[in-house]
Amino acid sequence: MKKKTIAIDMDGVLADIEAHLIAYYNKEHGTAITKDSIQGFSEEEAFKEKAILHGILNQENFFRTLPVMADAVESLLVLQENYELFIVSAATQFPISLSEKVAWLGEHFPFIKWENIILCGSKNIINTDYMIDDHSKNLDYCMGKPIMFTAFHNINQTHHLRVNNWKEVVDVLEKTL
Amino acid sequence: MKKKTIAIDMDGVLADIEAHLIAYYNKEHGTAITKDSIQGFSEEEAFKEKAILHGILNQENFFRTLPVMADAVESLLVLQENYELFIVSAATQFPISLSEKVAWLGEHFPFIKWENIILCGSKNIINTDYMIDDHSKNLDYCMGKPIMFTAFHNINQTHHLRVNNWKEVVDVLEKTL
Missing domain, CATH: 3.40.50.1000 (HAD superfamily/HAD-like)
Structure with missing residues (x-):
């Protein structure tokens, strides 16, 4: 069958992807986002700076090294x-x-x-x-x-x-x- | 609607892809395949050396430059x-x-x-x-x-x-x- x-x-x-993205975003944008602080937020609300977010997602090795x-x-x-x-x-x-x-x-x-x-x-x-x-x-x-x-x-x-x-x-x- | x-x-x-592949394959394998000579052949019959074929298809710029x-x-x-x-x-x-x-x-x-x-x-x-x-x-x-x-x-x-x-x-x- x-x-x-x-x-x-x-x-x-x-x-x-969550922890990885938070770490990259905080480093590049100087924020202090934590897993707890974004619960229930949309992705746009959690990672407000779209250009920074897209920059991270277009970076070499970001996806290759995800846990x-x-x-x-x-x-x-x-x-x-x-x-x-x-x-x-x-x-x-x-x-x-x-x-x-x-x-x-x-x-x-x-x-x-x-x-x-x-x-x-x-x-x-x-x-x-x-x-x-x-x-x-x-x-x-x-x-x-x-x-x-x-x-x-x-x-x-x-x-x-x-x-x-x-x-x-x-x-x-x-x-x- | x-x-x-x-x-x-x-x-x-x-x-x-056909002409491009024939040109690459002939160059790498020294054959004289033409469009006419492979009509009706399977891909395996037309390009018999699988390792050479896969080498071409894994080459940088092969797909990027297709007409x-x-x-x-x-x-x-x-x-x-x-x-x-x-x-x-x-x-x-x-x-x-x-x-x-x-x-x-x-x-x-x-x-x-x-x-x-x-x-x-x-x-x-x-x-x-x-x-x-x-x-x-x-x-x-x-x-x-x-x-x-x-x-x-x-x-x-x-x-x-x-x-x-x-x-x-x-x-x-x-x-x-």
Whole structure:
């Protein structure tokens, strides 16, 4: 039987972009943002200086050095026994990130084949049975079942099934089998 | 009304990869392949030395300098009046190509936004109303209506609607409105 498919986001889901971005932003802008201080803020509210934010996201090695989200590797290894996994990351806005994201996946998730990596802009034409993402803009219109991965900017949104960490993702998806 | 969507391939469809590849391959391998000599061959039959082929496809500037397919720019400008266009290119196998493909599109098709660029591996989870591609492996399983763009390796395949050039693409798609 054909396995069901899952589209898995990178930033904020496989990659722990939050702490990394806060550290870079504080250093470049002289702010004292902390994880706690931005809970419930939109990304635009949390990182107000768009030019600085875009400068960071266009910097070499920013995406290449992101830490892996806790339990993500072990969880994908479990999930791929029963699902076909696609990594679907919005990346074309920041061209430097493209090859860095493929290299990052190769280092931390070597069991994900190049065939299953999708670097895109809009996720509107992605059709998988499930989509795990931290952004409403992707989940609201996805063709499969949306699963919202908790991030500072989505904690007040209640219209999608929420998971707070990778252990909860595995619990939810193994239960649906 | 929401516009119908088209997934448009790059290599062999928007970009004229054939002549470029023949020139590189002949130079590196000392062969005398011509466009005529490979008609009806598979890519593996036409470019037998896989290591040389992959070396070329992993070379800096190969994808960045591809010529634009005849009439492609004008045709996309016409089509985007009535369709939402997504550029969907298998690219993650060759990481160097990723940012080069985005830059190439920016130069030749500046009216295509980053949101509408998808660099992928398999195209199995792409869901658009139409897919224009030169490869059966992409068209055979696509979710929308497949349109085969003529290339040396597909001339003997008859199971998809065929177009031989961009003028024919526009004819076909403007008629279906």
